[in-house]
Amino acid sequence: MKRGVLAMLGDARVAIAEAATRNRLLPVTKFPGLSLFVGEAVRTELLADGSIIVGDIFPRAGETCLASSDGWGNYLAFGRLGDILFAERAPLTGAALYWGRLGGGIICASHLALVEELPFDASIDWEFVAHGLAYRNLRTQRTGIAGITELLPGSRLKVDGARAQVEQIWSPWxxxxxxxxxxxxxxxxxxxxxxxxxxxxxxxxxxxxxxxxxxxxxxxxxxxxxxxxxxxxxxxxxxxxxxxxxxxxxxxxxxxxxxxxxxxxxxxxxxxxxxxxxxxxxxxxxxxxxxxxxxxxxxxxxxxxxxxxxxxxxxxxxxAFDNSVAPILEAADHFGYCRQTFRTMRDVARAANASLWDAMRLTYRARRKGPRRQWEQDRTFLAEGAVPDRPFAHPWDEGARGASQAKRNHVEAIRRILDFLDxxxxxxxxxxxxxxxxxxxxxxxxxxxxxxxxxxxxxxxxxxxxxxxxxxxxxxWRRGKGRIESLCIAAYLRQRPALRELLLGGRLAARGLLDRVAIDGFFKRDNLDGNFDYFRLLEIADAERWVRSVEAAPGCGPSRDQR
Structure with missing residues (x-):
């Protein structure tokens, strides 16, 4: 694997070196408590503070970075803070890193393939699966593999003996x-x-x-x-x-x-x-x-x-592509209901190809309703009571208190796209x-x-x-965007029988997560003009495909309900 990263913080084991060799990873360096291996295409650099940078780091000021806090990029940083070992991930574009306990240490890996054959419990976390179906693109530290946690962008994992703690070192707020x-x-x-x-x-x-x-x-x-x-x-x-x-x-x-x-x-x-x-x-x-x-x-x-x-x-x-009336509310809070706010109301209406009256009506309704407090839930095609009522926590949740709905929308949009990068x-x-x-x-x-x-x-x-x-x-100055609905509909209609079998006879349905009646009814529809619920079925099918692939993986044990 050309861009893989595999590390052990704490008790090093021979199995780590064997997994690195198996995946053609090269040893970077080893100091007490850290074993680190990377792919041949991964850049590494030793900073003045003794930390090892894996990936790209660019200085925010000056010509060099003395520590990771001096820079930005897509790096991972490994090092020591006294007796504490740490792994750090750059904000936003930081390379993916996942961690979990293995023996007396903490294993860190960029890809599932690097740890599939290591001796840890790699069963599916069904609570995560249910959550992911209901809260789309809500990426938190939880993963689909039980016992494995993602080190989120802008956070640092600190390991002190048997203790592991994550702290946030960057926040959009x-x-x-x-x-x-x-x-x-x-x-x-x-x-x-x-x-x-x-x-x-x-x-x-x-x-x-x-x-x-x-x-x-x-x-x-x-x-x-x-x-x-x-x-x-x-x-x-x-x-x-x-x-x-x-x-x-x-x-x-x-x-x-x-x-x-x-x-x-x-x-x-x-x-x-x-x-x-x-x-x-x-x-x-x-x-x-x-x-x-x-x-x-x-x-x-x-x-x-x-x-x-x-x-x-x-x-x-x-x-900040926001098609809601949130900018109007933020302008009103800042300027009051004056010329600038009404100018924003006009701009929002024009951007949405709506009337000024529509913008006024929706602004009044949004003001009365107040800010949305949590990630939006989607229960389409899901069984009643099968998914959690509240989303998993995320480090950026705390800073939303007191922020305008417009800025909440902006930060939420950035969180959504971070779920797509890999x-x-x-x-x-x-x-x-x-x-x-x-x-x-x-x-x-x-x-x-x-x-x-x-x-x-x-x-x-x-x-x-x-x-x-x-x-x-x-x-x-173009207003429109390219779309691929015609291609998606053609693919869906051509493979509809196989999709029906995949979902109604699959693991998600067997776990009671899906509304079989609603799904079967939709599959019988031929006219999809203006109805995009088939996209929702394709999302659910992606989750089903993932579950089956993990359960079939070498070294990944059966899900807990299959034991």
Whole structure:
């Protein structure tokens, strides 16, 4: 595994070295209490404070990082604080790391495959499965494997003998300050400069860069930032037979404007397998099967080339794409019901293609209802009483108290996209960079008032203003987005009998988690115009596929209900 990480904090065991050898990991260094192995493509660095950096770390100021707190990136840090061993994960873009007890120590691993054959209880956590079905994209430290915990971005695991404790070292709420009223030009300029600088940092030491360029605003901004940073790269865009998923005209315009070579790849529903086992097993449900066509098309185009994949993932989330009336409420709390607030109301209505009356009515209703207190629950196709009433806790929950609904929405959106960073199969064991989620960029965006993001009646208005001079106008100011509904419907209808068998005869149904009657009734429907509940069935099918793959894995014991 080229980018695997395996470590033992505490009592080192021969089995760890054997697992590392089996997966072609190389020893980095060993000091008392730590055994660390990484893949051949993983960068390592020793900092002045004695900690070992695994991955990329970029200084926030100056030319070097004396300690991990001096930098940002996608790093993991391992080291000592007195008698305490620690593993630390960078905020936001930190590489994934999972940990659990093994013998007298703590085992840490980046991938499930690295620990599948080690002697620990790898049964499925069914409480997690039920929770994941009800609270979509709510990623907490809990995983689908009993006894295994994820070290979340911006947190540190401290091990002192038999004790293990996790502390949060970064929070988005520290960057959500009191709203300011800087001019749009000034805010946009600051965002542009920081994003270009962050992209330039990511390109250091990377040779063959391939940009996934959809033609939408977010990936186009990354293209413009790469060009501004003087990076040499190529781009790849994917097109479906249906017009809704064909954005080649926009991608071509951006590639021409940024002087980037563009490869165009077509794919259709016949390359999508909605029922087969996932290619790779993960600590929690991973790849979305419905995106398998893109994954396979990418692999055909790129093959085994050693590349760095850049993309626009996270743009909607970081650039505060919020189609609610929350910016109006935040403006009213800050300015009172004056000209600025009514201007925001007009902007929100225009951005949503709604009337001013609709915006006023929904604002009044939202004010009376108050802020949403917890993650939204979805019980569609789930059995009554089978899922938890409350979501699992997350370190960022605490800071939400006292925050406006707009800022809660912004932080929640960032949390949602962090659940996607390791899902696509085409990214497995590859060098993937999400520049829009760079820590300095996110911190700037969190401080921007919500009403500024909708100024002029356009979503993501600050980002648009920042990069409009570098992009074709038809891309910088476009309102629509490419979609793949026609492709998804075709894949669903073609594989509907197999999906029905997978769900109604599967492990989730046997556990009593699913509403069999509702699911069977939906499978009998032929007219799906305007009804997107089939997406929900595909999400549930992904969870079923994951459960079956884990139960069939070597070294992973049966679920507790099967013993």
């Amino acid at each position: 520290d960057h959500v300050g009191r709203a300011n009223s800087l001019p749009m030009a000034e805010v946009a300029s600051a965002l542009e400069q920081q994003l270009v600088a962050s992209v330039a940092a990511w390109t250091l030491g990377r040779g063959d860069i391939v940009l996934e360029l959809s033609g939408g605003l977010d990936s186009s901004i990354v293209a413009a930032a790469l060009a501004a940073a003087g990076a040499r790269c190529s781009a790849i865009t994917f097109a479906t037979p249906g017009a809704d998923g064909d954005e080649r005209l926009y991608a071509r315009a951006v590639a021409a404007r940024c002087d980037i070579e563009l490869l165009e790849i077509e794919h259709d529903d016949h390359t999508i397998d909605l029922v087969g086992p996932p290619t790779n097993r993960h600590f929690r449900p991973g790849a979305y099967a419905v995106l398998g066509g893109i994954d396979r098309a990418f692999d055909r185009a790129v093959g085994d080339r050693e590349i760095s994949i850049f993309g626009g993932i996270g743009g909607d989330n970081v650039f 899902r696509p199969e085409r990214w497995h064991d590859r060098d993937v960079v999400a520049p829009l989620l760079s820590q300095p960029v996110v911190e700037i965006c969190l401080a921007i008032p919500s009403w500024t993001w909708v100024a002029g009646g356009r979503d993501r208005s600050v980002a648009r203003a920042a990069f409009a001079p570098r992009l074709p106008p038809e891309v910088a």
